[in-house]
Amino acid sequence: xxxxxxxxxxxxFVFFTCLLIIILLTTLHYPSNCLAKDTNAxxxxxxxxxxxxxxxxxxxxxxxxxxxSQRFKEEPVSGPATIRLFxxxxxVEGCDASILISSKPGSKQLAEKDAEDNKDLRAExxxxxxxxxxxxxxxxxxxxxxxxxxxxxxxxxxxxxxxPYYQVKKGRWDGKISMASRVASNIPRAxxxxxxxxxxxxxxxxxxxxxxxxxxAHTIGFAHCQNFVSRLYNYHGTKQSxxxxxxRLLKALTMSCPRYGGxxxxxxxxxxxxxxxxxxxxxxxxxxxxxxxxxxQALFLDPRTKPVVQALAKDKNKFFxxxxxxxxxxxxxxxxxxxxxGEKRKDCTMHVS
Numbered sequence: 613x614x615x616x617x618x619x620x621x622x623x624x625f626v627f628f629t630c631l632l633i634i635i636l637l638t639t640l641h642y643p644s645n646c647l648a649k650d651t652n653a654x655x656x657x658x659x660x661x662x663x664x665x666x667x668x669x670x671x672x673x674x675x676x677x678x679x680x681s682q683r684f685k686e687e688p689v690s691g692p693a694t695i696r697l698f699x700x701x702x703x704v705e706g707c708d709a710s711i712l713i714s715s716k717p718g719s720k721q722l723a724e725k726d727a728e729d730n731k732d733l734r735a736e737x738x739x740x741x742x743x744x745x746x747x748x749x750x751x752x753x754x755x756x757x758x759x760x761x762x763x764x765x766x767x768x769x770x771x772x773x774x775x776p777y778y779q780v781k782k783g784r785w786d787g788k789i790s791m792a793s794r795v796a797s798n799i800p801r802a803x804x805x806x807x808x809x810x811x812x813x814x815x816x817x818x819x820x821x822x823x824x825x826x827x828x829a830h831t832i833g834f835a836h837c838q839n840f841v842s843r844l845y846n847y848h849g850t851k852q853s854x855x856x857x858x859x860r861l862l863k864a865l866t867m868s869c870p871r872y873g874g875x876x877x878x879x880x881x882x883x884x885x886x887x888x889x890x891x892x893x894x895x896x897x898x899x900x901x902x903x904x905x906x907x908x909q910a911l912f913l914d915p916r917t918k919p920v921v922q923a924l925a926k927d928k929n930k931f932f933x934x935x936x937x938x939x940x941x942x943x944x945x946x947x948x949x950x951x952x953x954g955e956k957r958k959d960c961t962m963h964v965s
Contacts, residue, residue, distance in 0.1 A: 660947060664760075664782035669752035672782075676761060679744040680768035683736070688888070691769035692833030693737030698766035699829070699942075700730060701759075703816065704798045706946015708787030709758035712741060712960040715792075727795035732836065740765055745960050758960035759784035763943050770939075773832050775890030778936035784947050785954025788963060802839040803906045806914040816945055818938075824911055824920040825938040828931060830882035830904075831894040837869035837878050840905050845871045847906075856909050858901040880904055892932075895925035 665672045683690040701711035704724055711730070715723040724730060725738075741762050748756050760782045771777040800809055813823045844866050847854040853862055861884065868878050881887035882904050883894050894908075898921050903909030911917045924931045948954035955964045 659949075660781040660783035660944070662779045662781055665752070665756060668755045669748065671751060672748065672756060672760075673764065675747050675751060676744045676764045677768055679740065679747055680765050681772065683740050683743070684769065684772045687736050687739075689734060689834075690736040690740045691773050692829075693734035694740050694762070694769050695766045695829055696833065697733060697737035697741070698762055699826070700724075700733065700795075700799060701762060702942050702945050703800075703812075704794055705787050705789055706948065707759055707763060707784055707943050708946060708948045708954070709741075709762055709784075709957070709960055710787040710790040712738065712758055712762070713790040713963070714961040722792035723790040724792055724795055725790075727792035729795050729799045729801075730792075741960060749958055754956060754958060757784050757786050757954075757956045759786050759948075761960075767939070770829075770890055770935075773888070773890035775831075776932035776936045778939065780943065781940065783949075785949055786957045786960070787946075787948050788953060788955060800907060802835070803842065806910050806917060809907065809910075810916070816942075818942065820916055821920050821934070822938045822941060824917050824924065825931070825934045826942065827908065827911060828892070828894050828924065828935055830908060831886070831890050831892070832888065833882050834879040834887075835882060835904055836876070837865075837874060837880070840865070840880070841869050841871070843906055844869060854906065854909070856901055856913060857903075861902050882908065892924055892928040895921050895931070899925055 669675075680690075680694075697711060698707070701707060701709060701724075704710065711724050711733075713723045713725065715721075715726050725733065741758065744761050744765055745756075745758055748761060760780075763782075763784065764780050767778060767780050798812070800812060804812075809823055810820060813819070818826075843854040843857060844862060845851070845853065865880060868874075868880070883889075883897060884902055884904070885897055886893045897903055898909060898912040901909065903912065912921045924934070950956075957964055
């Protein structure tokens with residue numbers, strides 16, 4: 613679920629993002645508001661609960677909320693960056709904050725975050741979790757896992773952007789394994805086929821509907837040109853553009869994303885109609901051939917996923933309810949407990965021992 617490279621500067625991001633959104637929305641005749649280890653099954657743990665920290669850290673939600681709300685105002689890209697971070701964490705070793713661990717200096721075995729497929733994860737997502745963790749540690753030292761903080765922060769940003777508020781079950785411990793070599797086979801790619809996506813999601817205990825619903829996270833966030841440029845100039849090696857892309861969108865994208873070279877900071881919004889709002893417009897865009905990534909548009913072209921896209925495009929409340937349920941389901945994948953497999957890190961980037 614490609615978003616922005618963490619190496620992009622904030623000023624470049626703001627300038628080029630606003631520029632491209634203006635081009636896209638003007639071309640498409642929409643108003644711009646630019647100013648504004650393999651886990652083979654979902655495993656739910658009986659001890660996970662919404663009030664897991666009710667006694668040990670009763671103010672947890674408020675503490676994290678104070679950080680996410682500030683970040684949402686000051687660094688809006690923190691929202692999609694943190695949500696994406698949660699996806700990439702859960703899909704590899706389960707929801708255990710292994711994505712946050714830093715590679716050991718001089719080690720030949722890199723950690724997840726340094727895998728090729730994770731190199732464009734935005735720094736703002738990591739920074740949000742670290743800030744929230746520091747605040748939580750100052751009030752409830754050694755009590756709350758990084759994994760739970762990431763899950764709560766992702767929920768907060770969904771809600772702050774206009775999406776549903778849902779209760780987050782807690783009780784995750786931080787995983788002890790973080791290997792870059794396990795990332796590629798567990799992360800969806802920008803050009804994955806529906807067959808590949810269904811196989812991957814199925815291996816995690818997630819359904820066809822879960823795939824379509826969770827893809828709705830692309831109602832906010834951005835992707836670099838490199839993630840969709842092949843659709844513009846050489847779709848599946850045809851040396852032609854993807855026929856399943858609206859000509860107006862194609863024109864707007866080619867203006868900013870040349871076949872070769874171009875500015876590496878240029879990004880485009882996943883949702884070209886309401887890029888800053890967490891809503892169900894993403895699905896209507898797919899019906900109108902306005903999906904940004906090949907994986908997005910493929911959901912409307914495949915008969916197994918198309919009916920779900922159509923149903924969600926018609927009903928925002930249905931999408932919100934389904935998304936909240938799917939996030940809880942995904943958030944239960946590969947949950948660790950204490951002892952051999954889990955720990956609670958005070959520094960999310962380093963193992964306890």
